[in-house]
Amino acid sequence: MISAVIFDLDETLFARTSSLKAFAEDQLNNQYPNVFPTPSHVVARLLELDNRGKSSKYKVYQTLFKEFGIDDQNLAAELYDHYMRNAWRFAMPFEGLNEAFSEIRALGAKIGIVTNGRTDIQLRSLLALNLDRLADDYIISEAVGLRKPDAKIFQLAAGNLSVRTEDCVFVGDSPTADVSGAQTVGMKSVWFPNGAIWPTDLPIRADAEIQSLSELSGVLKAF
Known part of the structure; x- marks a missing residue:
């Protein structure tokens, strides 16, 4: 019996790269139109440097200015500050999120979220997508001093929902942080890759794989 479905946030519920x-x-x-001569090239490079959220945005902007030959680190810091204050306004969910949540509720299961990252940044994304109200509980790694794939953060998530880990399904894009971490505590795992690559040296496999949130309901019913 599935008592809870717990999700990663970035690139699982939150379409982070598109946002x-x-x-x-x-x-x-629009906001800083005269900084770079070819903004489209800079946007593409920014996404590369971001590396699916693994890189510091401050360093990303500093690197962009250096690579494109603009000697103004104060302006780079200003663009970074603009990012910190405004990026959340562009937050968008993956298609099918609300429907997937409704189907989980119809199964009688609870909904949780576990995300790695800074509390201020991750909380803005959660609030922008109304996930603080749609989910029963959410955990941000910095706030609890634990990070996926540490088994303790998955156990904490199950405990907060008052369910057993073996009665949970975890959905995420990271093979190591999400899939492997969840399986360590006995959760079933669903891999939602969204561009992530499965490491060749990771010996385990996810219990299921989906390409869209609309596929999740069928997977849950099959468990």
């Missing part, structure tokens, strides 16, 4: 692209296009074409 960042929309923000960067607005920033460089």
Whole structure:
């Protein structure tokens, strides 16, 4: 019996790369239109440097200015500050999120979220997508001093929902942080890759794989 479905946030519920692209296009074409001669090239490079959220945005902007030959680190810091204050306004969910949540509720299961990252940044994304109200509980790694794939953060998530780990399904895009971490505590795992690549040296496999949130209901019913 599935008692809870727990999700990763970035690139699982929150279409992070698409949202960042929309923000960067607005920033460089509309808010700061004269900084770079070819904003489209800069947006593409920004997404590369971002590396699916693994890189510091401050360093990303500093690197962009250096690579494109603009000697103004104060302006780079200003663009970074603009990102910190405004990027959340462009947050968008993956298609099918609300429907997937409704189907989970229809199964009688609870909904949780576990995300790695800074509390201020991740909380803005959660609030922008109304996930603080749609989910029964959410955990941000910095706030609890734990990070996926640490087993303790998955156990904490199950405990907060008052369910057993073996009665949970975890959905995420990261093979190591999400799939492997969840399986360590006995959760079933669903891999939602969204461009992520499965490491050749990772010996385990996810219990299921989906290409869209609309496929999740069928997977849950099959467990």
